[in-house]
Amino acid sequence: MSAALPILGDHEQSTIRDAFAALERDVAVTLELGPSAAPVTLLAAGGRELDTNAATRAIVEAVCALGRLQQAGTTSAGDRPRDSHEGIVRLAVLEHEEAGPWPRTTIAGPTGVGLLYLGMPAGYELATLVGAIIEAGRAEPGLSVATLDRVTELDRDVAIDVFVTPT
């Protein structure tokens, strides 16, 4: 993720800007950075070692800047935005000293947290970051009535982990 290369092309920026302009509710994005609990070495194209914290920060900031962005002060991930209809993207960055599952990006709407993403949302996973912001900013859930009926019946907690790769 070289500083010399743009993170998003002109077409991507335009598409994301249009999508974020249509947000119906505020969205809170919290980016947590820090030393990894289980360090791995990732190499960018060209064989350079990748600083996933720095790369993730650059991606998340570039994406959020395409919305009506406000830098937010927060002390914990998952803080919900106020339930306004301005469609503001509130970005907070927390830097941890202790090792943990960083980088971690939390995306929340007024109804709660939609997604915790562990790792760098690059490549195909850029769409995951953008999509989660769009979903959190919807006034109505993007699910069928049948699905909403099923999840309303849930009487226990369910944790979904989706393992992905950027390519």
Place this chain on the structure above:
Amino acid sequence: MLLATRLALASPRITARGIEASEFAVEAERHGVRAVPAIVVDGRYAWAGSVPEAVFVERLLGAA
């Protein structure tokens, strides 16, 4: 991933995490992830691959 996010937003009972498997290789290995997207429900490997919404919900509730 989008479906999991939508479900988490729709229900306070559901949480959704996306995990980049190469950065969190130990966790991926622990769950036996061999292909992506891989779905793990309540800490147990459930299935791999994208499926339609109705199938996702049926599998999710069946696995939970």
